[in-house]
Every structure is written in structure tokens, then in C-alpha cells.
Amino acid sequence: MTERPLDIDSNETVRLSVSEAQALGERALSRVGFTPEDASVVAAHLVDASLWGYEFAGLPRILVIAERPELKKPRAPIAIVKETPVSALLDGGNQVGYVSYLRAAEVAIEKVSKSGVAVVGVRNSWFAGRNAYYLEKIARAGFASISFGSSTPTVVPPGAVRKILGTNPLAIALPGKVNPFIFDMGTASVMSGEVLMKAFLGEEFPDAVGIDRNGTPTRVARDMLEGGVLPFGGHKGYGLSIAIQALGLMAGARLRNGDVSDFGYLLIAFDPGLLMPADQFTSELEELLTKIKNLPRQPGVPEIRIPSERGFREREMRRRQGILVNKKVVERLQTMS
């Protein structure tokens, strides 16, 4: 039986196997100053994002990374600067978050294995990509985790005319029978990658999900780059975004540039065994998800979706089928210097 192709080839795309994509990413990242080891870590994250179907969180992200001012500034090794048996504060040494937050997840797994719970913060770092990537590793080690990531101003409080909050993702992952349950969301109404893409293509959003540089509500993606975007879910998304910005501060976000709206990561992980035997929890979780999945549906609704379920399915298929990357992006990455 032939597997349904997930992505349709075109003249504008190149199909790459996982190892080809990894090699292309590593090469490009090395050229912009990453050590081979770090290039490998970042590329693996980006390729994984592509496998999940998040095109703009994949290899194209390298083009954005390459332009970041942080790359021109000195970097130091990632270091634990404060530590207890249940906590660690990492200074990212101006390294990219893809590297520092993975280290934080590893530290969290070590600490939870010994102490049952861990609070791990990361300061002085930037872009960390999909938080689900780190939480999956923690969940596969058998632990529950919650991740808060603050970032630089993109989101505008309801009623304001200026951005001050980051896209501030919240992610929660729990160990499962086969795959973990992973929920990962930004608290902005639209993803930054989507705004960048639509701005590049000169497109608009269906609704006025942002403001322009003068603070006027707009649907035009390009104008939002200078203005900002609204939080998702009205005042609830806004409140959550502030809470996450504050938790980022607690991890030392302000240390980067003296600004209270900046990158900071806070990871809380714990052993479900503190409360319940692992097997019992994964069985009960599966029962809950199966019940939700099997609910009777509204007319025309093909399936009730469960967070991360589609992603795991698609990742398996793309591992066999390969991923599509925009041809111009591939050429740019190949010639990067």
C-alpha cells in the first residue's frame, strides 16, 4: 500500500530526506559561526519542526537566525549560575535558546530523577523554537513538564497602541502510553512566522489581529511588523501573556538589555509518581483522550482533534517521505557564508 503523500512537490520546492536536511542545516549554521556540535543541535530541532509540519519553524529559520544581532556579540559557554537540588538557573551566555533550553531540559531531567521536581530558568539567551521539542524529551523520560517562555515586544495589550509583550508560549507535556501528550501554544493571536510570511507575500489576515505603527487596528501583515499583534482569546490570553512575561523576568530576562520585556525561560518538571504510579496515569490519560476522540461529532466534522496527535502521525510519515523546503531557501542555505 502506498502512503498518502503529505506534501505536494512543486517547481518552487526541494524534497529533502531527514539526513539531507540535517546536513544542509548544519552546514549553513556552521558558516554563520556555530560550533559543529551546536549546529547539529539546532539543525535537529529545526528538522523536527519541519517533520511536524511547521514549515517556518524549520530550516527557513536559519535565515532569520543569521541576521540576528546576537550573532555578532560575544558568546560564552552555557553555565549553571545558581543551583539547589530542586532548581537551576542557567546563564545562556548569549547562546541561541535552541542550545541553552535543550541544556535546561537535560538539567531538569537529571534533577527530577533525583529530587522528584525541578524549577529551571534560562537567562541571557534568545530564540528557542518550539517548546514542545524540549518537553517531548522530558515526557519520554517519564516526567510531566510546563514551560513558560517570554520574549521581546510583539504583542499589544487590549486597548493599547504599542507592543510590550512577547509571543510568550506556554507548553504542557505529560508522559503517555505510546506518545506523550503535548500542548504548545503561543499567547499571541497569530504566529510570528505567519506574520513574517504574509508580510513577505504582501498578504492580509481575515481579521484585524494587529495594529500598525500608529496604533491603528489592521489586517495587513506588513504593518503589524512595525505595530504589533493582539493576544489570543481577548483578556484571558492577555493576562496569561503578562504572567509568562513576569515568569521570564524571574529567570533573569531583564539582564539581557535592561528591558523588562525580553527573553526568559522557565521550566517546571516533576515526576507524576509523586502523585500516582506512572502506569496508572498513562492508562487514565489514554482513557480520557480516547473518550474525547470518540465523541459524537457536529455534521461535517471529520474528527475530534487531540493536541500533538496529528504532529506525531505526520512526523512518522515525513521521516519516510522527506520534507519540502522552498528552493530559494535551499539555495540560500547552500551558499551561506
Added chain:
Amino acid sequence: MTERPLDIDSNETVRLSVSEAQALGERALSRVGFTPEDASVVAAHLVDASLWGYEFAGLPRILVIAERPELKKPRAPIAIVKETPVSALLDGGNQVGYVSYLRAAEVAIEKVSKSGVAVVGVRNSWFAGRNAYYLEKIARAGFASISFGSSTPTVVPPGAVRKILGTNPLAIALPGKVNPFIFDMGTASVMSGEVLMKAFLGEEFPDAVGIDRNGTPTRVARDMLEGGVLPFGGHKGYGLSIAIQALGLMAGARLRNGDVSDFGYLLIAFDPGLLMPADQFTSELEELLTKIKNLPRQPGVPEIRIPSERGFREREMRRRQGILVNKKVVERLQTMS
């Protein structure tokens, strides 16, 4: 200078001082079987909700509590059934959550004081009211906290025709310079109290925020009682609601009735000092909130609101002015037996 009255008296309401409201609540709760000590704990929570301006989370809630089937079933003392230096699992003994979750918060404060962090679960309990109430106590002890509460089916997954998720609140509180920062939201699109009130009054919502017993989308509050309500914020609110239901399971929600959709509470608290000196954090948090507060505003917007800010202000005023309670509710509580 005379203080602006927050609530307008009418023929249908009675104005009660805090101590009058507390005494009325304690008396009514004692009559339906609460010990004097527990009646005092529950009444204090309900009066606090009224002071914050949450009318239907206040004394009227006693009328709902009085009808709950749990009150007819045997109760046992709240007990810690599983414990480590960084965690505790409480069996609520079929006690109301207002009592058991307060105990959980006290246990969390003790554990965090000694170990820096605590994961505390509560099973075999029900209604816990406003999670912000407990988190305020933890924040005033100097600690950060996150609360997840799962409950019985009210919320319908997008595309489904049957409710399976609870209203599943998420709350985050952080210590502040004067008052803590508290963010407390339900993951349902509308509050249960609001649905009950509108159903009672025969009212509709402006949008189809729920379904009726046949699964058809509806704006009619009464129909939603049998059908269900949608999650807030589309798929993001839905995913968050599942995550919270799963965390409730981990605390033992299924133990109550064998159902995977039931009450379970999970509280995570930690000392910000694990990452940063307390004074530095509260200063930086204040700086962030002040910056947000002082942002330039859209035309016609009187102020940028910060979660919990209005509540603290109003609570101070109502402590002086008293609270308004529906006259029929007062009469009913006075004659409760």
C-alpha cells in the same frame, strides 16, 4: 471626601458588612452540615469573592452547595495519603474543595518554606471556588504558584456534540511589592455562574457559546445547562482544558466516581529565590506592570487593565462599604435548615 459607592442599593438587595455576611454564611453552612470551623473557612472564601465583585461566587453559592449530592454522602477528615519533602497528595475525604484546597495551599507553603518547591494534589473533593483565593495566600507568603483544577463535564470540544471537559481553571500568582499579581481564568468561554444566572433569568448570550442537549449550537443559557459550553479561545483554550483535565487525573480525579472527567486539583508552588532575590523580582515585576499600565491607549479606552488590580482596589472599598446580596438569597440563607 466621600468614596464613590461601588454597588447601587435597590429593593431587591440587602447591604451587609463583612462580619454580617460572614455570620450569615457560617450560620447557613452550619445548618447544612458543616462543622463550625469548616463553615467559617467556606464563608470567608465566599465573602472574599463578593468583595472582589464576583457576585455569584459569593454567598449565593451556598444555595448550590446545599443541593449537591456530595453533602448526603459520608465525609472523612482531609488526609495526606502520599508525601515527599517536595510533594503531597491530599485525599479530600469528600469534603468541599473550599476546605481541602485551602489545606493544600497551607501544605504547599510549609513544603516550599523547607524545600523551595512543592507539588500538591487534591483528590476526592469538589467545588473549590476561586483559585485566586488560595494563590493569594501563597503569594503573600512570598512564593510563586500555579494552580490547575479539573472538574465534571461542562465544556464541549470544538466539533463535538457532547460535553466532556470541566471549566478547568488555570491560575498563576506571583508575589508583588504591595499586592501579588494574580491571574485566574476558566478555560470555558463563559463562567458557570453566568450560565446559571442567565438560565434562571431566561436570557441569551450575544454569541452561540454553547450547544443544547441535541448538540446544536445555541445562545440560550438554559439550553446550555443540558448541552454544554465551548472552550474560550478556540483550539488553544480547548488544548489547555485537556491538559488541565489530565493534570486533575494525575491528582486522582478518577477515584471519585470512576470517571476520567472529574474534580482534581494540582498546585505547584516555588520560591522565586531559587532564581532571583525576592526584592529584585518584585521590583522588576512592578516595573513591567507600570510600563504596561502607562502605555498610550486607543481612543476611548480609559485605562489599560492589569489582572487582579481592579479586584484588590474594589475589595478595599467593599470592606468599608459592605457588599450587596440579593434579598431572596439572604432570606433563604437565614431560614436554611
